[in-house]
Amino acid sequence: MNRKLMYFLVSIAYLILIAYGLYGVYTVEATLHVKEATLAKPENKIAIAHTEIFGKLERPQVIFNHGKHEEALKTEGCNACHPADGEALKFAFPKNIKKTGKKAVMMAYHDECIDCHKKKNNESKKSGPVTCANCHAKENAALKIKYPAFEFDFSVHDKHVKKLKEKLGKDDCGQCHHTYDINEEDETLALVYEKGTEESCYYCHELGKKRGPELTAITKVAAKKGLSIRKVSHQQCLNCHLKYQEEYLKKGEKEACPTECSKCHAGKYKTVAELEKIPRPDRDQKEKPFINIKDAKLKGVTFDHKYHETSSKTCRSCHHETLKACNECHSLTGKPEGNGINLANAYHQVFSEHSCTGCHNKKKTEKDCAGCHYNIKPMDVETMNPKTDTCGRCHTGQKDKLQGTAISSGAVDKIKKDVEIKVLEKEFEPSKFPHQEIIRKLIKISNDSKMAAYFHGNVQTLCDGCHHQSASGAEAQKDTPPNCKNCHMTAYDRQHLNKTKLLSAYHRQCLGCHEKMELKKGRKCTECHKVKAGGPAEMTQSKNDHVVKQNKNNILNVWKPE
């Protein structure tokens, strides 16, 4: 009896185990591999998903055709869906969300959309869907809609300034620009416009970006009110556009005051060159300020502010937090307003996007410059023993005087014309290196760019690009730059295996430069190395012998250290 009971219990236990295992296998959630597709042309459609509220969606997201609704509700106006705050509209939907919970948001959407659709249906007008799957369509589940950001560049700014002057008869920047007085206790009075304080919207409204203490106080207020750059720019731009749109339509200017999504978010951006001719906003900035810091060790710098204005797309690319001068926040020893970054670093930080040196370094990665500069280490305040000429290039100490003269190509004729490199003589014909031609080309590139012309004083500077160690030690005493083989040995240095030997010095210097400058010439072996007739390279081609005679045709023997 006892034994039977035990068998029974054990088999029951096994059964439970098996059942549990099966349950485990069949209840694993199948992961759907849905391919996410991004709509190339959003065509005024908006994806409504609110994953920040709902998390994982029970039903597929809704792709809302804003353009269609705009057209259908033309007579009723934007007011039909968007709530108004006094005269100005708030571009939010739905109108009545009282609570922020999942259910409340869902119901608000359903009420507003379906009610309106039903209403139109009852009026026997063309209307939208009222059943679930018609909006929550399965095929839209993985669709992604992303509008390219709109760039309010200087050309657009200039257009607005001119149109507004035409309309109002005077300059009134206060139509768009305002400042927030953080010290004002009455919040309704804090938002003011003051002439001469116009700045970019991004400073205060780009939430989530790390800012200095002064600006953080303001962005905190903006964040509290939920005034992100996206929200405020829609509100500011669209309200004004809606106000003036009809007026322009009557005049026949159809493109003026756009309100459609895809009109602004077209994904077309102007380049710096295209914007060069457009006048920059005038805020009484000096054309060529003389930056002379009291108690600084180096002489002052005359800075061509006007030239730099036209060579960048926004003021923000240098003035990262405010349009004040650098030394108002950054002092010689660093102030809390400037995040403790001292002036020397503010101007010279190598990896910053806003410092002089940082921006110049970025410029040096462009293809015309990178050929030489990819090999040259960036200079910063910590560089040991820089050439006196290097610092003096900017720190002239002379007011209103900018250096920078084009390199004269007169001296080039004295330079060696062609150089023949015979290192691989045994195997290949000598490689011809058009020395003079290359220098002429480099001089042309340097003279064509204003920045390069300013910094490259004479031909010697360009020589340093390839003859990179020519200034060091004894070599500096001589007039001619050194040969490569003075330092780079033909064979491996067994003590320092990472030292570059002659063969790789040539290959890396030549190929590196050609690659960085995106030159099509000189990328294939045969362009420089012609196979010598009867040489070892020709002899040892495709012999399928398993035993190779150790003869002098061996490439290893050819390159044996002498």
Next chain:
Amino acid sequence: MDRRNFLKIMGSGVASATAGNLLAPGKSVANEGQTAKEFKGILVDTTRCIGCRRCEKACAEVNGLPIPDISESANENTLKTTRKTSDTQYTTINRYETEKGPIYVPKRCMHCNQPGCVAACLVKAMRKRPSGHVTWDVNCIGCRLCMVSCPFDVPKFEYNKAMPRIQKCNLCYDRYNKGELPGCVEVCPTQALMFGSRRQILEEGKRRIAANPDKYVNHIYGEYEVGGTSHLYLSAVPFPQIGFRTDLGTVPYPEYSTGFLFAVPFVFVLWPIVMLGINRATKKDGEEKHEEKHEEKGKH
């Protein structure tokens, strides 16, 4: 033998031994592979490789293999396909089209710090030398376990031969013992390959990454992969893009089996003894007597 004689013999023996060493200094060089204190290896900088395939040719010359045609036109054709190493090619260069343009990657035996092939070999034909070289010997029985155990798919078998051998790169062990650099390193025209002790090349690799943070991805392939390898790779793009496996983990392959192998004697030898012991210990005195009684009954 008395004490005096013994000392005499010993003394002369020691003297001749030292003299022998002094007279033949070349001998210590010849044994470099056996006396090395550090693993040697090669740092491969894929940003420098220009895909000329000179290393393939040099490798063939060193090892007496069929010489590949490395003329420009032949290279264009060969590089179209991704080639694995084979029994007649210990090193191959492949071209990978990546986000940063074409990148050439030389591949050969990685010479792991703790090679799976060495642990798998039944007859110790595969050996990890003190100098880091993983070499193959003729006492191989052809079981091909090394091929299965290699995470990089390197050892290759001469299927088409009557007396087949296992073939793979041996980091030019013979040349190393003669004091020469590996063939591929010697001919590389851009010094994409750097030979040195593993410590040196690791240091150099880290220095290059630190000096050019924009140029390289911050990872040295082979530093930790499968417990570290003697071939280290630098790259400008994430390693999966240039055909490297990143799912190998950092555990040396032999260590996966050591736990199990240690358990074998316990399971098969000790476990029965333990069970028997427990059985004996828990048996009641009465039961034994009971059984004895039964036996007695049976007799009757």
